[in-house]
Amino acid sequence: MSATSPHTDRILMGPGPGNPYPEVIEAFSRPVMGHLDPEFIVLLDETNDRLRQVFRTQNPLTFPVSATGSAGMEATIVNTVGPGDTIVIGINGVFGERMCDVASRCGADVVRVEAEWGMALDQQELLDAHPSPKVIAVVHAETSTGVRNDVTEIGAGKGDSLLLVDCVTSLGGIPLEIDEWGVDLAYSGTQKCLGVPPGISPVTVSAAAIKRFVDRSPSWYLDFSMIAAYVTGGAARAYHHTAPISMIYALHAGLGVVLNEGLENVHARHQACGDRLQAGLVDRGFELFAEEGHRLPELTAVRIPEERLPDGMSEADVRSVLLERYGIEIGGGLGPVAGKVWRIGCMGHTARQRNVTMLLGALDELMV
Amino acid sequence: MSATSPHTDRILMGPGPGNPYPEVIEAFSRPVMGHLDPEFIVLLDETNDRLRQVFRTQNPLTFPVSATGSAGMEATIVNTVGPGDTIVIGINGVFGERMCDVASRCGADVVRVEAEWGMALDQQELLDAHPSPKVIAVVHAETSTGVRNDVTEIGAGKGDSLLLVDCVTSLGGIPLEIDEWGVDLAYSGTQKCLGVPPGISPVTVSAAAIKRFVDRSPSWYLDFSMIAAYVTGGAARAYHHTAPISMIYALHAGLGVVLNEGLENVHARHQACGDRLQAGLVDRGFELFAEEGHRLPELTAVRIPEERLPDGMSEADVRSVLLERYGIEIGGGLGPVAGKVWRIGCMGHTARQRNVTMLLGALDELMV
Numbered sequence: 001m002s003a004t005s006p007h008t009d010r011i012l013m014g015p016g017p018g019n020p021y022p023e024v025i026e027a028f029s030r031p032v033m034g035h036l037d038p039e040f041i042v043l044l045d046e047t048n049d050r051l052r053q054v055f056r057t058q059n060p061l062t063f064p065v066s067a068t069g070s071a072g073m074e075a076t077i078v079n080t081v082g083p084g085d086t087i088v089i090g091i092n093g094v095f096g097e098r099m100c101d102v103a104s105r106c107g108a109d110v111v112r113v114e115a116e117w118g119m120a121l122d123q124q125e126l127l128d129a130h131p132s133p134k135v136i137a138v139v140h141a142e143t144s145t146g147v148r149n150d151v152t153e154i155g156a157g158k159g160d161s162l163l164l165v166d167c168v169t170s171l172g173g174i175p176l177e178i179d180e181w182g183v184d185l186a187y188s189g190t191q192k193c194l195g196v197p198p199g200i201s202p203v204t205v206s207a208a209a210i211k212r213f214v215d216r217s218p219s220w221y222l223d224f225s226m227i228a229a230y231v232t233g234g235a236a237r238a239y240h241h242t243a244p245i246s247m248i249y250a251l252h253a254g255l256g257v258v259l260n261e262g263l264e265n266v267h268a269r270h271q272a273c274g275d276r277l278q279a280g281l282v283d284r285g286f287e288l289f290a291e292e293g294h295r296l297p298e299l300t301a302v303r304i305p306e307e308r309l310p311d312g313m314s315e316a317d318v319r320s321v322l323l324e325r326y327g328i329e330i331g332g333g334l335g336p337v338a339g340k341v342w343r344i345g346c347m348g349h350t351a352r353q354r355n356v357t358m359l360l361g362a363l364d365e366l367m368v
Numbered sequence: 369m370s371a372t373s374p375h376t377d378r379i380l381m382g383p384g385p386g387n388p389y390p391e392v393i394e395a396f397s398r399p400v401m402g403h404l405d406p407e408f409i410v411l412l413d414e415t416n417d418r419l420r421q422v423f424r425t426q427n428p429l430t431f432p433v434s435a436t437g438s439a440g441m442e443a444t445i446v447n448t449v450g451p452g453d454t455i456v457i458g459i460n461g462v463f464g465e466r467m468c469d470v471a472s473r474c475g476a477d478v479v480r481v482e483a484e485w486g487m488a489l490d491q492q493e494l495l496d497a498h499p500s501p502k503v504i505a506v507v508h509a510e511t512s513t514g515v516r517n518d519v520t521e522i523g524a525g526k527g528d529s530l531l532l533v534d535c536v537t538s539l540g541g542i543p544l545e546i547d548e549w550g551v552d553l554a555y556s557g558t559q560k561c562l563g564v565p566p567g568i569s570p571v572t573v574s575a576a577a578i579k580r581f582v583d584r585s586p587s588w589y590l591d592f593s594m595i596a597a598y599v600t601g602g603a604a605r606a607y608h609h610t611a612p613i614s615m616i617y618a619l620h621a622g623l624g625v626v627l628n629e630g631l632e633n634v635h636a637r638h639q640a641c642g643d644r645l646q647a648g649l650v651d652r653g654f655e656l657f658a659e660e661g662h663r664l665p666e667l668t669a670v671r672i673p674e675e676r677l678p679d680g681m682s683e684a685d686v687r688s689v690l691l692e693r694y695g696i697e698i699g700g701g702l703g704p705v706a707g708k709v710w711r712i713g714c715m716g717h718t719a720r721q722r723n724v725t726m727l728l729g730a731l732d733e734l735m736v
Contacts, residue, residue: 009399017400017613028396028614031377032385032565034697066567067435070609071589102588191610197400199434199567199612218586220470221435221442239702241438242559244567245385246396247615329402334607 007327011355014331015143015299016169017191017198018347020254024196027253028246035243047248048231050255054171054194054263055186055204057178063231064200064251065187065222066244069168072187072201074102075222076164077137079205080185082214083107086133088161090114090121090149093142094334095166103137106218117145117337118301120294123153134212135162135185140176141169143192144334146290146301146343148174155182162209168192171202172258173270173298173347184209190247193270193298195348196254199247254348271297273346273356280360284367289341298351301333301341308367315339318366326362375695379723382699383511383667384537385559385566386715388622392564395621396614403611415616416599418623422539422562422631423554423572425546431599432568432619433555433590434612437536440555440569442470443590444532445505447573448553450582451475454501456529458482458489458517461510462702463534471505474586485513485705486669488662491521502580503530503553509538511560512702514658514669514711516542523550530577536560539570540626541638541666541715552577558615561638561666563716564622567615622716639665641714641724648728649712652735657709666719669701669709676735683707686734694730 012019033040044063052062065072077099081087087108089099092115100110113129115121126136136158138149148170155163162184170176171186173193178186184206191198205224217223221241229238258266274297278288281302289301304315313321315332319342322328331343346355380387401408412431420430433440445467449455455476457467460483468478481497483489494504504526506517516538523531530552538544539554541561546554552574559566573592585591589609597606626634642665646656649670657669672683681689683700687710690696699711714723 010401010405012400012402014402016610017402020400025397029393032380032388033378034380034382034385034699035566036382037378037691037697067439067589068610068612071435074587074589098588105584105586105588189610191613197612197614198403198610199615216473218473219442220466220473221439242384242436242557242566244436244565244615245559246565246618247567247612250614323405329405331402 009327011328011358012350013344013346013355013359014329015343015345016189016347018195018345018350020197021195021257021349023257024250024254027249030249032245035245036237036239040245041237043252044243044248047252047255050252050259051202051204053259054255055178055202056176056180057204059178059204059206060232061210061224061228062204063227064202064248066200066241068198069187069189069201070098071222072189072203073099073166074219075201075203075224076185076187077102078106078217078219078222079213079224080135080162080164080209081106081108084109085135086111086130087135087137088113088126088129088133090126090138092119092121092147092149093117093139093144095139095142095144095168099137099166118147118289119291120147121149123150126154127157132159133161135164137164139166141167141174141296141299143169143299146296146299148294148296151183152181158182162212169296169299172266174296175267178204190251190254192347194251194254195257196250200244200251202251270346270351273351273353274298274300276353277344277346277356277359280356284363289337298345298347300344302344303341310366310368315342321366322362328359328362330359377695379696379726380718381712381714381723381727382697383711383713384557384715386563386713386718388565388618389563389625389717391625392618392622395617398617400613403613404605404607408613409605411620412611412616415620415623418620418627419570419572421627422623423546423570424544424548425572427546427572427574428600429578429592429596430572431595432570432616434568434609436566437555437557437569438466439590440557440571441467441534442587443571443592444553444555445470446474446585446587446590447581447592448503448530448532448577449474449476452477453503454479454498455503455505456481456494456497456501458494458506460487460489460515460517461485461507461512463507463510463512463536467505467534486515486657487659488515489517491518494522495525500527501529503532505532507534508544509536509542509664509667511537511667511711514664514667516662516664519551520549526550530580537664537667540634542664543635546572558619558622560715562619562622563625564618568612568619570619638714638719641719641721642666642668644721645712645714645724645727648724652731657705666713666715668712670712671709678734678736683710689734690730696727696730698727
């Protein structure tokens with residue numbers, strides 16, 4: 001407990017991590033096993049089966065990358081685009097921009113398709129941007145703006161291109177259909193709608209994408225061809241690197257919670273929390289940042305009403321008071337909207353109506 | 369519990385993970401905080417201070433990479449060698465070979481200096497291999513052979529070259545003096561002698577190495593220049609990627625155990641376990657694989673005496689029986705020594721005399 005805060009725990013209503021499910025924290029107490037232990041392999045296989053259910057895919061190559069969500073992004077890109085390959089990237093927030101950075105380091109030709117922050121990308125524009133890109137990449141749920149970018153038309157019209165989708169903030173929070181939508185590569189994080197602490201990154205890769213892997217990924221650690229020998233190796237697993245055992249226990253448990261509740265029920269819970277939060281904010285005169293019709297329930301960006309900040313307090317001060325007095329974390333803006341928006345998450349175990357009630361109540365107490 | 373095993377837990381005496389300290393598992397139950405939470409930043413700073421004490425360095429850029437030990441290897445290499453840079457790499461096992469793979473993917477000119485598996489590298493040979501390499505890289509503790517490669521002469525004679533050392537299996541297990549020995553870059557794992565589950569990779573980087581970073585690392589995720597803005601950013605931390613919060617709690621706790629016991633005492637405990645294990649194996653007619661004078665106490669490779677395997681059982685069968693009947697994991701050999709050596713670890717919380725007693729007793733019961 002710090003000198004300033006009556007809380008040693010947090011209600012995590014920022015852009016992630018959200019609060020983990022209690023069952024997930026319990027899983028951390030399981031005895032650690034070796035990464036080649038037959039019982040661990042059973043648990044890993046089960047984790048990957050659960051991931052397939054949540055991703056809604058049959059892809060055999062579905063597993064958690066042994067690093068956080070941004071490494072999932074890097075992994076999907078470094079295995080598919082090399083020097084001279086064209087990748088079309090949709091950019092309407094920080095994470096589309098990050099994809100460009102990652103892809104350009106691979107020597108890829110990056111074709112940018114932009115939309116204003118807060119607006120959704122135009123799918124046709126992405127399809128028209130280049131006649132035959134190797135990859136078209138889109139962020140499904142832009143954590144920096146609260147915008148949902150749809151990808152179904154891209155999947156339907158992509159032709160020979162591979163469709164790569166950032167599902168960090170969408171997986172487990174809103175409907176996502178990897179196979180039905182024609183998504184070839186997707187990555188996610190554990191610390192958003194899956195209710196697991198950050199640390200590993202679920203990915204799924206289609207057979208078509210595997211056929212078009214670059215010859216030799218610039219990254220050894222993220223080389224999917226090598227990792228596949230461990231992940232999908234059947235009885236004889238080839239050691240690649242030591243798996244993050246405890247984090248996989250945690251993911252296994254988090255996916256168990258989600259599947260026990262039922263994926264549709266979990267989506268509905270996120271939707272209901274987001275709906276009530278967004279209605280409550282609008283009732284209080286806040287303006288939602290994301291375009292109507294494309295608002296994520298699990299991550300809400302609102303414009304900060306300068307005139308309603310308490311006298312002499314900046315928006316950062318208000319966030320500090322929320323953290324110190326209430327133990328509630330909400331997020332500030334990133335990049336061009338820093339200081340202009342707040343980002344409020346209701347993800348995983350945080351997606352409970354009582355948390356919405358608490359935050360709206362706290363804002364009522366704080367704002368003028 | 370499986371049908372074949374009376375154990376749901378393991379005594380982890382393979383090449384890692386070892387058993388975690390109980391205090392580490394306890395730390396996993398701490399409430400998750402956000403990666404920009406001021407209280408988390410305090411904990412991260414404290415973790416990095418503890419790492420500096422264990423690495424025996426003053427390097428400000430000392431922190432855990434958000435991925436396992438092999439990513440620590442990749443991180444130190446991709447930030448320092450690019451196309452046309454020369455790196456001299458010592459190879460006497462799997463992990464030196466892995467360094468070559470990683471460095472060649474960066475486009476570096478790799479100069480190989482080899483020693484027979486089981487023998488230590490010749491430091492003068494590494495110094496003489498090239499007139500002015502940018503980096504000289506050595507594995508301090510070869511997990512594939514149980515050999516300790518010394519690096520003090522390289523540190524003293526390196527001139528303008530940077531000395532990069534793999535400390536995955538040495539950190540916390542045997543004496544290591546980053547600053548005194550002139551080591552510029554080092555990485556480790558959590559799951560060996562620090563008594564923490566696998567998942568993140570402590571690294572430390574000298575001021576001289578920072579000055580010679582490549583312009584733009586091929587990896588965004590492992591870009592030290594960008595990560596430094598978060599890790600050593602003072603009050604204003606720039607978000608790079610979401611830190612693996614719970615794994616950092618675990619590392620913080622594991623380092624706390626090590627420093628409370630005292631680094632020298634922890635080394636002595638590893639040494640005493642290794643000494644007794646190795647003497648016990650020799651007494652039983654086993655032949656140690658690593659060259660005398662260069663044997664790691666924390667990781668012992670022994671030649672498998674074929675004639676003493678129980679009738680009709682392979683060495684893998686014996687390891688399976690150890691696992692199923694006793695709940696003890698030991699490791700097989702990698703690469704050219706697969707099927708020829710066992711690798712027995714006494715690392716972290718596993719480094720207790722009672723575990724040596726148990727394993728030697730089990731071998732007495734099993735071997736003919």
